[in-house]
Amino acid sequence: MSIKSLIINPGSTSTKIGVFEDENLLFEETLRHSTEEIEQYASIVDQKDFRKKIITDLLEEKKFDAKTLNVIVGRGGMLKPIPGGTYAVTDELLADLKAGVQGQHASNLGGILAREIGDSLGIPSYIVDPVVVDELQPIARYSGVPELPRTSVFHALNTKAVAKRYAKETGRTYESLRLIVVHMGGGVSVGAHEFGKVVDVFNALDGDGAFSPERAGAVQSGALIKMCFSGKYTQQEVYGKFVGKGGFNAYLGTNDMREVTRRANEGDEKAAEAKEAFIYQVAKDIGSMACVLSGKVDQIIVTGGIAYGTDVVDAIKKRAEWIAPFTVYPGEDELLALAQGALRVLNGEEQAMRY
Numbered sequence: 441m442s443i444k445s446l447i448i449n450p451g452s453t454s455t456k457i458g459v460f461e462d463e464n465l466l467f468e469e470t471l472r473h474s475t476e477e478i479e480q481y482a483s484i485v486d487q488k489d490f491r492k493k494i495i496t497d498l499l500e501e502k503k504f505d506a507k508t509l510n511v512i513v514g515r516g517g518m519l520k521p522i523p524g525g526t527y528a529v530t531d532e533l534l535a536d537l538k539a540g541v542q543g544q545h546a547s548n549l550g551g552i553l554a555r556e557i558g559d560s561l562g563i564p565s566y567i568v569d570p571v572v573v574d575e576l577q578p579i580a581r582y583s584g585v586p587e588l589p590r591t592s593v594f595h596a597l598n599t600k601a602v603a604k605r606y607a608k609e610t611g612r613t614y615e616s617l618r619l620i621v622v623h624m625g626g627g628v629s630v631g632a633h634e635f636g637k638v639v640d641v642f643n644a645l646d647g648d649g650a651f652s653p654e655r656a657g658a659v660q661s662g663a664l665i666k667m668c669f670s671g672k673y674t675q676q677e678v679y680g681k682f683v684g685k686g687g688f689n690a691y692l693g694t695n696d697m698r699e700v701t702r703r704a705n706e707g708d709e710k711a712a713e714a715k716e717a718f719i720y721q722v723a724k725d726i727g728s729m730a731c732v733l734s735g736k737v738d739q740i741i742v743t744g745g746i747a748y749g750t751d752v753v754d755a756i757k758k759r760a761e762w763i764a765p766f767t768v769y770p771g772e773d774e775l776l777a778l779a780q781g782a783l784r785v786l787n788g789e790e791q792a793m794r795y
Contacts, residue, residue: 443786444508446557447775448495449515450549453478455491458775459504462783468775469498484544488552495553511786512558513778514550516570518542521592524573524600524638525793526781529555529565533795542572566792568781569596571645575637580732594629594644595744601777602743602769603633617738620729620764622722622756624746625772626695628652630725632732640732642725647682650721653695653746656686657721688714697746719752723759730763737764744772 442461449456453475458468471494481487499506516527517537527533529551537548551567558565573596581589599621600614607614615636623629628650631641642649651657659682668678681690689695691714692703703711730737740763742753747770757766784790 443510443783445511445513445779445782446495446499446506446509447513447778448550448553448557449774449778450491450546450553452546455494456775457495457498458779459499459502459509460776460779463776463780465776466504467502471495471498484540484546484548485538485552487546488549488556491549492553492556495557506557506561509561509563511563511782512554512561512565513782514552514554514565514567515547515597515774515778516567516572517548517551518545519570519572519795521572521574522570522795523575523793524569524596526566526568526785526790527793527795529558529567530795533567536795547571566782566785568778569600571596573600573638575639576641577639580640590648591643591646592638592641593646594631594638594641595623595625595627595772596638597774597777598743598772599623599629599631599633599638599741601773601780602741604780605769606739606741606767618733618736619739619741620726620733620737621741621743622726623744623772624652624722624742624752625744626652626654628655628657628722628725628744630722630729632729634733640729642728645683649725651687651718653688653697654684654686656682656690688718697749697752701749701751715752716755719755719759723756726756726760726763735763740764740766741769742766743769745770747771 445460447458447460453473455471459466518540519536520541533551534555537551540548554565571593574592576592583590603619603621604614607617619633621631621633627644629641629644630649631638647656647658649657688700692700692711694700700711700715704715726740746752747768753768785792
């Protein structure tokens, strides 16, 4: 029997939804929200009823009978660090999403909405591989400052989805492979996947590894300390230099790699050098993760929006393909990845995780 799923992926100014029958997309929609609409609400959680109504209204507009659904899946939010997998939205998980135990973020609404809609229909609700997935091996947590351990925040949903896709396409299991997975989008995360776990990864949010279109990546700590205590910036302003205004935004005033490439091709030396630096740093991160895996790398997988740029991928290959062959899955299909997470549980391929 086929399984119909409603997938909910909330962003800061949009709510993406998709309806699937097994892995086949029946329809999807990105519902945009104006600043004025969002600013009516004091907190992320306060937006719940507003977002729920636009989802149910869309289903009615599409003349889709919600009673035919078998499962609701939401994007996971800022929970406590957890291993990867598909999680039932239990009362404890729901409470932590509402509280925002690691911060208030629109993705927290994914599980909240999934649970409420699922309960109203009498069907299960899940989240899949949230950004707080943490499977780091103990030695990967050392930073040199005990109060500041290395932490795991990365594109877990997409990178685990493409790793499992590669395994399936090659007739193997994710749990049997050693992979380096590179996600290149607004942020960059490069991780070592060893036998089904991401044992090390460059934190894609808080300053680690390569810079990206919007984020600073790793910087020298001494220089950062001096900046923080210079009296020139507030804490918020310093953080903004790392997340949002860092990377290509800081160097070139754009977060669009296509624009960077256009400028470089038209002779802009600054753009060309910044692009080459980005490629250089991503390749260095791949080399680091190869050492994590003791050089035993079955495949390097490249994904994310920047992976559509064959020139960028080819340049990274030139530096790193000696480590292992490359497979490229451009873009990120988060709706399908969420649907697949629920399908693996409902088809008995995996056990649902407990938070």
